[in-house]
Amino acid sequence: MADMRIVIVGASGRMGRMLVRAVSQADGVVLAGATERSGSEFVGRDAGELAGVETLGVRIVDDISTCSEADVIIDFTAPVATLSHAAFAASKGMGMVIGTTGFDAQQMAALKHTLAASPVVMAANYSVGVNLALNLIERAAAVLGNDYDAEIFEAHHKHKVDAPSGTALAMGRALAAGREVDLDETAVYAREGITGARKPGSIGFSVVRGGNIVGEHQAMFIADEERIEINHVAADRMVFAKGAVRAAGWLASQSTGWYDMQDVLNLRD
Ligand code: NAD
Numbered sequence: 001m002a003d004m005r006i007v008i009v010g011a012s013g014r015m016g017r018m019l020v021r022a023v024s025q026a027d028g029v030v031l032a033g034a035t036e037r038s039g040s041e042f043v044g045r046d047a048g049e050l051a052g053v054e055t056l057g058v059r060i061v062d063d064i065s066t067c068s069e070a071d072v073i074i075d076f077t078a079p080v081a082t083l084s085h086a087a088f089a090a091s092k093g094m095g096m097v098i099g100t101t102g103f104d105a106q107q108m109a110a111l112k113h114t115l116a117a118s119p120v121v122m123a124a125n126y127s128v129g130v131n132l133a134l135n136l137i138e139r140a141a142a143v144l145g146n147d148y149d150a151e152i153f154e155a156h157h158k159h160k161v162d163a164p165s166g167t168a169l170a171m172g173r174a175l176a177a178g179r180e181v182d183l184d185e186t187a188v189y190a191r192e193g194i195t196g197a198r199k200p201g202s203i204g205f206s207v208v209r210g211g212n213i214v215g216e217h218q219a220m221f222i223a224d225e226e227r228i229e230i231n232h233v234a235a236d237r238m239v240f241a242k243g244a245v246r247a248a249g250w251l252a253s254q255s256t257g258w259y260d261m262q263d264v265l266n267l268r269d
Contacts, residue, residue, distance in 0.1 A: 004252050005032035005070040006245075007094075009085050011060050012042035012050055014159075015076035015099065018241035020051035023074075026245045033067030034060045037081065064088050072097060072248045076240075079103045086114045095119040095251045097244050099126060101166030112258070119254040123261040124166030126243030130217065131261040133232045134174045137219045140228060141178025146201045148221035148228070150175050155208035155216040164189065164205045171219050172203050 006023050010016040011034035023031045034047035040062065048056030061067070064085060073089050075082050076099035089096045096115060101124055103111065125131070141150065152175070154168040164172075169183075176183040181201065188204045198204075215234040220227060234240070243261065250264045262268050 001028070001252075003028055003030040004072060004249060005030055006248055007031075007033035007035065007064070007067045007070045007073045008047065009035045009064065009073060009075050010037075010077035010081065011047045012036050012040060012045075013076065015237060015240065017051040018237050019074055019076065019244060020047045020056070021053050022238065022241035022245045024048060024051070024053045024056060026242075026249070028249055029245060031056055031058050032070040033064075034058050035064050035067065036060050036062055038062035068092050070094060072251055074244050074248055075100055076244070079107045083107060083110055083114065086111055086118075090114050090118050093118075095248070095254075096121075097247045097251065098122040099240065099244055102162035115258075117256055119251050119256050119259075121247040121251055121259045121261070121264060123243075123247070124170040125215075126240040126247065126261060127232070127234055128243060128261075128265060129239075130167055130232050130234075131265055131267060133217070133219075133230050134170055135262065135267050136230050137171055138174040138178040140219070140221060140230065141175045142180075144221050144223075144228070145179065148223045149198060149202075149204075150179075151204040151206070151220045151222065153206050153208075153216075153218045153220070155210070155213050157212045157214065158210050160209060163207045163209070165207075165215070165217070167215065167217050168205060168207075171217060172205065175203055175219060 008019045023029050036042050042060050043062045045060050046055050047058045072095040074097045075085050082100040152168050152171050154165045172183045186203045188202045217232045219230045247264045
């Protein structure tokens, strides 16, 4: 089978550089293009050199339409940019692996509409460990029910612009699914002042931002007599990049449809 040709958009970003490195290190995939927003100082640079690996002969461009000889776009940029990359992918019959977080409901609906006939993997977190944790959280919530107060905590680096993190929200959805309730109706995203006593059945979120924390997530199930914690700590961003490249390779065998890392890792019951 020929190597899968991958375009990395946002190739000079924190994740973009990791993704270029992960593609250059993985078997069965090849970097076919790399982009950045127009005006970026990195346009014209070799993507491999910028990522700290060898020169790959792929220059960063600011016009994605020059990257049409490819199979999959891996996109860890920003919601508005991802929407425009999706339109390009759909028009060329390419697949997409989407890591961008922070879409509002309208942007999410537009993304799903644009990519309705494309093979897509979208995950708030591409680490294998986090996806296993999501699975465990859903099972724990189903067993423990509302007798245990559920709280989700996350911490990230100071540059992160959205909160709670996409992964914390995914944990909330897994928890709500285990309890067979709707997250929108049970989530409490902020507490300040006289909040009143904790509402039974609510799912609370708390957030820390600072320094260079790669990503920490914890689901707590708290009863009067005991507490269960499902905790994940990411030590290096490379874990997300490797997972995304694995997802791209997996996508080669799918013709169309929306998937997440639970599908890629075969964790669905
Ligand atoms: P970053 O700001 O370092 O990188 C984003 C890059 O995208 C920048 O270099 C920016 O110039 C570029 N960009 C913006 N618009 C563009 C366009 N139109 N065309 C091409 N490039 C464009 O951010 P980051 O820390 O790398 O994170 C990026 C996104 O990935 C965020 O939404 C973050 O939450 C998400 N993320 C997801 C996971 C996951 O596992 N799903 C892991 C880490 C980060």
